Amino acid sequence: xxxxxxIAKNSFRHTLRVILTIVGxxxxxxxxxxxxxxxxxWSAGVAASSPNRxxxxxxxxxxxTLPYAYKDKIAAIPGIDQVSYFxxxxxxxxDKNQFFARxxxxxxxxxxxxxxxxxxxxxxxxxxxxxxxxxxxxxxxKRYNVKIGDIMNIDGDIYPGKWQxxxxxxxxxxxxxxxxxxxxxxxxxxxxxxxSDYPNRAxxxxxxxxxxxxxxxxxxxxxxIDNLFKNSRAETKSETEGxxxxxxxxxxxxxxxxxxxxxxxxxxxxxxxxxxxxxMTARERTREYAVLKTLGFTGKHLFTFIAGEALIxxxxxxxxxxxxxxxxxxxxxxxxxxxxxxxFNIENSTYVMAGSSALLxxxxxxxxxxxxxxxxxxxxxxxxxx
Amino acid sequence: MVYDLTDNxxxxxLYYIWKNFLAxxxxxxxxITGIALVVFVFAAVLMMxxxxxxxxxxxxxxxxxxxTRKSSSGEITSIIxxxxxxxxxxxxxxxxxxxxxxxxxxxxVTIINAPKKDGGGLSNLAVRGVSxxxxxxxxxxxxxxxxxxxxxxxxxxxxxxxxxxxxxxAIGNTIKFAGDNWVIVGIMDAEKSGFESELWCDASQxxxxxxRVDYSTLTFRISDNANIEQLKALFAGDKRLNQYEPENERKxxxxxxxxxxxxxxxxxxxxxIIFSVGAMIGAMITMYAAVANRTTEIGTLxxxxxxxxxxxxxxxxxxxxxxxxxxxxxxxxxxxxxxYSISTLNFGSFSELSFSFAxxxxxxxxxxxxxxxxxFIGGFLPAVKASRMSILAALR
Numbered sequence: 001x002x003x004x005x006x007i008a009k010n011s012f013r014h015t016l017r018v019i020l021t022i023v024g025x026x027x028x029x030x031x032x033x034x035x036x037x038x039x040x041x042w043s044a045g046v047a048a049s050s051p052n053r054x055x056x057x058x059x060x061x062x063x064x065t066l067p068y069a070y071k072d073k074i075a076a077i078p079g080i081d082q083v084s085y086f087x088x089x090x091x092x093x094x095d096k097n098q099f100f101a102r103x104x105x106x107x108x109x110x111x112x113x114x115x116x117x118x119x120x121x122x123x124x125x126x127x128x129x130x131x132x133x134x135x136x137x138x139x140x141x142k143r144y145n146v147k148i149g150d151i152m153n154i155d156g157d158i159y160p161g162k163w164q165x166x167x168x169x170x171x172x173x174x175x176x177x178x179x180x181x182x183x184x185x186x187x188x189x190x191x192x193x194x195x196s197d198y199p200n201r202a203x204x205x206x207x208x209x210x211x212x213x214x215x216x217x218x219x220x221x222x223x224x225i226d227n228l229f230k231n232s233r234a235e236t237k238s239e240t241e242g243x244x245x246x247x248x249x250x251x252x253x254x255x256x257x258x259x260x261x262x263x264x265x266x267x268x269x270x271x272x273x274x275x276x277x278x279x280m281t282a283r284e285r286t287r288e289y290a291v292l293k294t295l296g297f298t299g300k301h302l303f304t305f306i307a308g309e310a311l312i313x314x315x316x317x318x319x320x321x322x323x324x325x326x327x328x329x330x331x332x333x334x335x336x337x338x339x340x341x342x343x344f345n346i347e348n349s350t351y352v353m354a355g356s357s358a359l360l361x362x363x364x365x366x367x368x369x370x371x372x373x374x375x376x377x378x379x380x381x382x383x384x385x386x
Numbered sequence: 387m388v389y390d391l392t393d394n395x396x397x398x399x400l401y402y403i404w405k406n407f408l409a410x411x412x413x414x415x416x417x418i419t420g421i422a423l424v425v426f427v428f429a430a431v432l433m434m435x436x437x438x439x440x441x442x443x444x445x446x447x448x449x450x451x452x453x454t455r456k457s458s459s460g461e462i463t464s465i466i467x468x469x470x471x472x473x474x475x476x477x478x479x480x481x482x483x484x485x486x487x488x489x490x491x492x493x494x495v496t497i498i499n500a501p502k503k504d505g506g507g508l509s510n511l512a513v514r515g516v517s518x519x520x521x522x523x524x525x526x527x528x529x530x531x532x533x534x535x536x537x538x539x540x541x542x543x544x545x546x547x548x549x550x551x552x553x554x555x556a557i558g559n560t561i562k563f564a565g566d567n568w569v570i571v572g573i574m575d576a577e578k579s580g581f582e583s584e585l586w587c588d589a590s591q592x593x594x595x596x597x598r599v600d601y602s603t604l605t606f607r608i609s610d611n612a613n614i615e616q617l618k619a620l621f622a623g624d625k626r627l628n629q630y631e632p633e634n635e636r637k638x639x640x641x642x643x644x645x646x647x648x649x650x651x652x653x654x655x656x657x658x659i660i661f662s663v664g665a666m667i668g669a670m671i672t673m674y675a676a677v678a679n680r681t682t683e684i685g686t687l688x689x690x691x692x693x694x695x696x697x698x699x700x701x702x703x704x705x706x707x708x709x710x711x712x713x714x715x716x717x718x719x720x721x722x723x724x725x726y727s728i729s730t731l732n733f734g735s736f737s738e739l740s741f742s743f744a745x746x747x748x749x750x751x752x753x754x755x756x757x758x759x760x761x762f763i764g765g766f767l768p769a770v771k772a773s774r775m776s777i778l779a780a781l782r
Contacts, residue, residue: 016674017671017674017675020667020670020671020674021667021671023663023667024664024667024668024671027660027661027663027664027667028660028664030660031657031660031661031664034656034657034660035657038653059499060498060499060563060564061496061497061498061499061510063462063496063497063736064496064596090459090463091457092457092459096459155456155457156457157455157457157458157459157463157464158463160455160457160465160629200597200599233565237499246507247507247508247509248731250502250507250509252730252731254728254729254730255434255650255728255730257728258430258434258728259653262427262430262431262657265423265426265427266427266661268423269420269423269424269661269664269665269668272416272417272419272420272423272668273420273664273667273668273671275416276413276416276417276420276668276671276672277671279412279413279416280413280671280672280675284678284679332652332656335652335656336649336652337645337648337649340645340649368412
């Protein structure tokens with residue numbers, strides 16, 4: 001009991017230095033948490049994907065389309081529950097800097113393959129019955145202050161022309177990691193206009209999303225779909241939703257890798273700050289340690305004193321850092337261009353990693369001072385002069 | 387008391403500062419390492435942002451003009467139909483080559499998937515179909531091995547950066563897309579610009595193969611007596627052309643890098659602010675300890691006649707020297723990064739772009755300023771503390 005008291009008293013003997021060290025550690029923990037959050041946000045799409053969903057797209061690249069006629073052929077494969085289809089619409093809303101996904105969908109199957117997008121049955125019915133209706137994720141609706149009944153004017157790029165949609169619903173995500181920024185509208189609306197304006201671009205699908213009954217069969221079913229259209233004009237590539245999302249993340253892998261390396265360098269920096277403090281502290285107390293040894297305290301005791309002090313400092317620093325992480329992450333998100341990350345949350349793993357590395361750092365930082373304290377002869381220690 | 391600064395500068399115990407470094411090797415070493423790491427990360431982030439920008443802005447040329455559809459967000463979403471392309475190609479503002487043909491290329495840009503070498507799965511590659519005058523307009527491009535593709539044949543030349551990163555990409559290999567096999571016949575160097583991350587072929591072959599009819603963009607060399615503002619006004623005033631937009635080619639590609647650069651910069655600035663506070667604290671801890679440990683010495687110096695100001699400057703100089711040693715080590719480490727190039731998905735074109743870390747003078751200046759600020763702030767308060775000690779108290 002009295003040892004703990006001594007450790008605690010010792011920790012705050014040099015108030016200014018300890019406060020500075022704690023601030024230093026908490027800042028580093030903060031930076032670490034922020035970088036980890038960026039890394040996890042980047043792959044949020046992978047994390048939110050369902051193993052029960054397959055994505056089938058054109059084999060050459062997702063910018064090419066597939067025939068609408070594939071739908072029934074895919075649906076006939078056993079093990080498939082639901083086939084839904086989408087077209088990437090893009091276009092310009094207000095100006096070119098407003099990013100959020102604008103997608104043509106099949107309203108009938110949308111909610112069957114994506115149960116995580118929640119819409120009241122009233123709004124759902126209105127959305128389905130009106131040809132030029134659209135729904136928005138709640139984040140996007142809030143961002144542009146759009147209400148039900150408002151008109152969305154969009155300048156088409158992939159599908160040229162002026163487009164108007166009426167907002168008939170605002171969907172909410174089931175969990176924080178689901179994307180609540182997208183806009184969905186009727187594929188039929190798009191297709192009718194293509195039929196009259198660009199007949200050679202009618203009845204084309206961007207990608208199919210297929211809900212399968214058993215996730216374990218995903219590889220076999222993907223293979224069967226791709227075999228079905230082998231050697232046709234539009235060959236397909238099917239994979240699980242997770243693999244599909246991973247493809248996008250992998251393209252930016254180098255930058256994510258660099259951010260990752262930085263986050264570990266930060267741990268190194270925390271270590272240096274704490275090491276420095278502990279070495280200085282122990283150096284100043286060389287004489288005290290000699291006195292303690294003379295009084296009969298053993299190496300084990302000295303170890304407890306030094307490591308305990310380092311751990312107290314690193315844990316307080318980590319706690320302060322982690323508790324200020326939430327406002328900093330929010331602030332960071334607010335300066336980023338909107339829509340860059342549909343999902344930007346602090347993952348639990350980030351807290352765990354930051355906390356455990358602070359503990360580890362506390363232990364490592366006490367190695368040198370403990371070694372020195374143990375290896376100083378009592379006589380030399382007593383003679384020591386700052 | 388009035389201090390004469392020059393007199394005081396003469397009185398700084400420089401030899402004493404140097405001896406102190408040697409006396410506390412470990413703590414000083416740790417502080418230097420810490421600052422070096424901070425400066426390294428700071429410089430690396432800036433180098434990444436500058437690298438992306440350099441690559442894309444060197445892709446375009448100030449003498450060229452790109453025409454795209456107004457609402458398009460990049461080359462692949464831009465569509466220019468044949469009639470409009472013909473109309474634009476007869477404009478008098480376009481320079482002519484020696485045979486009287488306009489220096490213009492109608493590009494068709496698309497994306498294909500290809501497997502990467504490092505086992506990173508498939509990635510997007512931009513395929514650019516160009517017209518016969520393309521190399522005259524984009525004169526940074528040289529074929530470094532193999533030969534130029536033949537117009538009218540399904541052949542490709544590939545950028546140097548792609549050859550290094552993707553498997554199956556080598557002269558003589560074929561790539562299958564759009565229901566046909568395309569033979570790689572040459573490797574191009576484009577002075578590290580974005581074109582090095584592309585595959586080039588004959589635009590009309592590409593359009594036919596993909597069953598398209600329209601081009602994506604037009605690029606031409608603007609004649610000496612015309613300028614971009616005139617062109618913009620002309621396009622805006624013409625009913626047939628007001629859906630399209632002319633832009634300086636260099637600016638066009640620069641804009642494509644904007645989103646990525648902005649992201650890296652915001653990340654960089656946030657991290658840097660956080661880091662610099664951390665590093666200043668590190669320097670401050672070291673300097674406070676240095677002052678506390680040397681109380682008697684400071685008292686002795688004062689008793690020997692050194693002025694308060696000299697003591698203050700001495701400690702400040704010590705802190706600055708520590709910071710700059712760390713800073714130079716950090717910049718030195720970061721400069722090694724120049725030899726690496728990495729790639730990322732460019733959101734402007736939705737295809738992979740390879741770029742190198744660029745150690746520009748801006749980066750060096752930024753890193754040195756940052757180092758100076760860290761050393762100064764980290765050392766100032768402790769130095770003040772040292773200089774305000776009374777001789778009597780210190781000597782006791």
